[in-house]
Amino acid sequence: MNKLAFPALLKYGLFGLPLALVALPVYVYVPQFYADRFGISLSLIGLILLVTRLFDAFIDPAIGRWLDRRCTKDRFRNAIWLGVPLLAFGFTALFLPPAFTQEFPLSWLILALLIVYVGFSLATIAHQSWGAALTQALEQRSRLTATREACGLIGVVLAAALPGLLGIRWLPPVFLILLVLSAWILKLAPKPLASTSGFSGSPDVTQANRNAVMSDLLLPFRNVRFCWLFGIFVVNGIAAAIPATLFLFFVDDQLQLGKYGGLFLMLYFLAGAISMPGWSALARRYGEARVWFAAMLLAILAFIWAYGLTAGDMLPFSLICIMSGFALGADLLLPPALLAGVIANGGHSCEKEGAYFGIWSWATKLNLALAAGISLPLLEYLGYRPHLISHQGAHALAIGYAVLPCALKLVAAAILWKAPLRHI
Numbered sequence: 001m002n003k004l005a006f007p008a009l010l011k012y013g014l015f016g017l018p019l020a021l022v023a024l025p026v027y028v029y030v031p032q033f034y035a036d037r038f039g040i041s042l043s044l045i046g047l048i049l050l051v052t053r054l055f056d057a058f059i060d061p062a063i064g065r066w067l068d069r070r071c072t073k074d075r076f077r078n079a080i081w082l083g084v085p086l087l088a089f090g091f092t093a094l095f096l097p098p099a100f101t102q103e104f105p106l107s108w109l110i111l112a113l114l115i116v117y118v119g120f121s122l123a124t125i126a127h128q129s130w131g132a133a134l135t136q137a138l139e140q141r142s143r144l145t146a147t148r149e150a151c152g153l154i155g156v157v158l159a160a161a162l163p164g165l166l167g168i169r170w171l172p173p174v175f176l177i178l179l180v181l182s183a184w185i186l187k188l189a190p191k192p193l194a195s196t197s198g199f200s201g202s203p204d205v206t207q208a209n210r211n212a213v214m215s216d217l218l219l220p221f222r223n224v225r226f227c228w229l230f231g232i233f234v235v236n237g238i239a240a241a242i243p244a245t246l247f248l249f250f251v252d253d254q255l256q257l258g259k260y261g262g263l264f265l266m267l268y269f270l271a272g273a274i275s276m277p278g279w280s281a282l283a284r285r286y287g288e289a290r291v292w293f294a295a296m297l298l299a300i301l302a303f304i305w306a307y308g309l310t311a312g313d314m315l316p317f318s319l320i321c322i323m324s325g326f327a328l329g330a331d332l333l334l335p336p337a338l339l340a341g342v343i344a345n346g347g348h349s350c351e352k353e354g355a356y357f358g359i360w361s362w363a364t365k366l367n368l369a370l371a372a373g374i375s376l377p378l379l380e381y382l383g384y385r386p387h388l389i390s391h392q393g394a395h396a397l398a399i400g401y402a403v404l405p406c407a408l409k410l411v412a413a414a415i416l417w418k419a420p421l422r423h424i
Contacts, residue, residue: 011189013147018179020155032248038105043377050373053365056117064358079126086119092172128357132340146280149332153273164262220356225342228419234363239408241371250401256311264321271325279330288334289421295330296413300406307402
């Protein structure tokens with residue numbers, strides 16, 4: 001299926017809204033929420049996020065392989081329905097912890113995170129694989145990805161706005177409503193082709209089978225273009241994940257504009273949403289790789305100025321949020337579209353999308369895990385303490401929030417410039 005009308009795209013893409021709504025709070029709000037409510041140190045929160053993310057990340061390739069070995073057109077939808085109740089329970093538990101959790105907040109945080117992560121893995125890998133299996137046409141790939149990511153950005157804007165407007169306790173009920181509604185609409189979306197190499201049943205547990213399992217899991221890395229794209233995606237993803245993890249701390253303590261945190265997030269993600277049609281049009285004309293490279297340079301030029309900001313710099317930071325938000329639209333739109341092209345170029349369309357997106361999801365979570373597990377303990381080691389402002393701590397926070405991400409993004413841009421991704 002190569003030609004998809006907008007209603008069909010919307011039925012598919014709408015499910016990206018609740019997935020994005022759950023993703024942003026987990027890596028932006030959780031550190032500050034549990035540090036303030038339970039008094040847990042940043043180092044310990046960073047360690048918990050790192051360990052749970054790593055556990056979650058390493059099951060993603062297995063989920064992808066399991067999807068690839070199903071032989072029905074409903075394999076992606078069925079996996080999503082497995083993930084929906086886990087997402088619903090875990091997210092509610094994470095942000096509406098019962099009173100008795102005061103006795104064991106660490107255990108509760110770990111349990112809730114693991115449940116959310118497993119549900120999110122099932123739903124996200126299946127949803128993205130579904131999209132890649134629907135079309136491999138260049139002019140359609142960016143439209144499909146843009147629709148999904150635009151819906152995701154709406155979810156992110158809701159996640160950014162709700163805590164400031166109504167309080168963080170409203171996130172779970174709004175999420176539950178949107179999750180169930182979009183999952184039901186997803187049933188009406190076009191179905192991808194059934195896998196021609198699917199497998200069902202109970203395989204014999206033999207050495208040959210174990211070798212086949214490992215071969216399937218590592219299959220994407222035998223695609224040279226995927227290896228290039230994977231490396232770029234990891235470096236660029238860490239560059240994006242570090243400021244996301246440190247955002248609330250930077251706004252609260254460096255800018256002393258904590259009450260405007262939701263507004264800044266809305267500006268950032270709305271700019272991303274507005275920019276996506278433009279990035280999509282540019283990608284169709286000049287190619288996804290070239291346009292992504294330009295967007296990386298724009299992100300660096302816009303964001304490096306955050307290093308020099310001080311208390312009360314509301315207007316400059318707003319402009320930085322808008323400009324870097326424009327670049328975000330390309331980061332959300334172009335890598336998955338490039339991946340769909342890499343899958344088609346490797347001859348694995350309608351057969352091995354799960355393997356590719358399983359590793360893709362693993363890389364996404366590894367980026368977030370490393371960002372939290374490294375940046376939070378490092379800032380504490382360098383002298384930063386939340387809400388205890390000092391010159392040493394402020395300098396460490398500015399370096400971690402602005403300079404380090406820009407340096408990493410420059411490395412990602414250099415790799416992309418050399419990568420063989422311009423003609424897929």
